[in-house]
Amino acid sequence: MRFLLSVLFSSLVTALPSSLSPVDLNARGPGTRFSTQCSSIRLNGAWLVANCPKDNGRSLESSIWLGSSLVNREGNLIWEVNGGFQGSCFDCNLLPNSGTLNCTCQTSFRPTRVTAIDLEEHVFNYNGHLLSDLAGPPTIPADKSYPFPANTLFTLQPSTETVCGPGFSITSNRPWPCFNLEIVRDGWLEWQTARFLEEVDNGRGNPGYEVTAYESKDCVGTPIGHMSVQNATQCHTFAGKAKGLAIIPLWNWA
Ligand SMILES: *[C@@H]1O[C@H](CO)[C@@H](O)[C@H](O)[C@H]1NC(C)=O
Ligand SMILES: *[C@@H]1O[C@H](CO)[C@@H](O)[C@H](O)[C@H]1NC(C)=O
Numbered sequence: 001m002r003f004l005l006s007v008l009f010s011s012l013v014t015a016l017p018s019s020l021s022p023v024d025l026n027a028r029g030p031g032t033r034f035s036t037q038c039s040s041i042r043l044n045g046a047w048l049v050a051n052c053p054k055d056n057g058r059s060l061e062s063s064i065w066l067g068s069s070l071v072n073r074e075g076n077l078i079w080e081v082n083g084g085f086q087g088s089c090f091d092c093n094l095l096p097n098s099g100t101l102n103c104t105c106q107t108s109f110r111p112t113r114v115t116a117i118d119l120e121e122h123v124f125n126y127n128g129h130l131l132s133d134l135a136g137p138p139t140i141p142a143d144k145s146y147p148f149p150a151n152t153l154f155t156l157q158p159s160t161e162t163v164c165g166p167g168f169s170i171t172s173n174r175p176w177p178c179f180n181l182e183i184v185r186d187g188w189l190e191w192q193t194a195r196f197l198e199e200v201d202n203g204r205g206n207p208g209y210e211v212t213a214y215e216s217k218d219c220v221g222t223p224i225g226h227m228s229v230q231n232a233t234q235c236h237t238f239a240g241k242a243k244g245l246a247i248i249p250l251w252n253w254a
Pocket of ligand 2: 230231234
């Protein structure tokens, strides 16, 4: 009921200034349907990527990490903040000419179940950016020019030694607003250096993440290190002992 009311309210608000013009069936609150308005709509892992029109008519490439919005509940895809569906669903695809995500998901009772969800219930084009209104009206980020990488996978190797070496590594294909290194090994190890390992698929170690290191496990305070796409595979020495790493994409993402 609350959802219905807010939809009615926002369509009233947007309808008022243009009440004499034809009703735009694609309009929905401040965001608009991506399946009909955007092009090159694709899935890359749990990333939904598209080129969407901005209000000024130009096109912008952006992406949204669907793991932040969808959960797998017994083989059903359901909206949930930080749902992490990608951990138990696979073989995902977008149904043709729609905004529907179709995946095979694990259940407790059967091996798997094929399930689908209409992403346009909560993902819209906001001035060129794919954003979700699941946690409330989204803030539209600044436009970035960094392209969405062909492969979002990275392997970051922090080390507790003063020289980078084999040992622990983080392999992922998603943003980490704050990766807590303290939980990795009993909480008392402190991390002094890090490097990106060269991936076979991207050939340069870091496909497009910015890493900021902090002495606090919550990634607050003065940064003690910064790694970006240049010299990614070189060993980077932090100006202190790192406990938290913010690993943030350089491309348009949410
Ligand atoms: C949905 O995806 C599954 C794989 O996860 C596939 O077997 C099935 O054909 C897809 N359904 C449609 C309607 O495309
Ligand atoms: C990074 O690499 C570039 C190009 O090889 C080089 O000019 C620059 O000095 C390097 N920066 C650091 C901090 O190593």
